Amino acid sequence: MAIFLGILSAIFAALVTIFGKLGVKSADPIFLTTIRSFIMTLFLVVTTFSLGKMSTSFSFSGKEWMYIIFAGVAGALSWICYFTALKFGSANLVAALDRGSIILIFLASALFLGEAFTYKTIIGSILIFTGLLFVVFK
Numbered sequence: 408m409a410i411f412l413g414i415l416s417a418i419f420a421a422l423v424t425i426f427g428k429l430g431v432k433s434a435d436p437i438f439l440t441t442i443r444s445f446i447m448t449l450f451l452v453v454t455t456f457s458l459g460k461m462s463t464s465f466s467f468s469g470k471e472w473m474y475i476i477f478a479g480v481a482g483a484l485s486w487i488c489y490f491t492a493l494k495f496g497s498a499n500l501v502a503a504l505d506r507g508s509i510i511l512i513f514l515a516s517a518l519f520l521g522e523a524f525t526y527k528t529i530i531g532s533i534l535i536f537t538g539l540l541f542v543v544f545k
Contacts, residue, residue: 421502427490428498436490444483503542510535 431439455461467475485505492501510532517524 424493424498424502428493431490431494436494437487440483440486440490443486499542503539507535507539 427439427443489501489505492504513524513528513532516522517528
């Protein structure tokens with residue numbers, strides 16, 4: 408299930424980049440990110456209620472709330488940077504640099520989450536970084 412959902416996530420992320428680049432041509436990217444966030448909030452609230460998930464939604468510990476807040480702020484900062492970069496750069500360049508975050512995720516998940524850092528993740532990170540260099544320095 409994780410692989411299937413990961414593939415769907417990649418497809419939707421690609422659509423975000425294309426639609427975002429088309430939508431950011433003449434407007435302020437921070438304002439547009441606010442509009443996108445509002446639309447996402449409405450969509451997610453309707454989805455949460457439709458799936459009956461609201462009843463268990465507030466049973467988090469204080470520590471879990473802190474991490475959820477940190478993730479929300481990091482996500483907002485990421486989107487502001489991402490869509491501002493799209494306004495000034497090509498979708499290929501911005502998306503490649505953004506997806507470079509996978510290297511940081513590999514490192515952080517090993518250091519902070521105790522996840523395995525195997526030769527496969529090391530080789531994968533090197534290949535991703537090499538690909539990034541090819542895209543950035545055409």
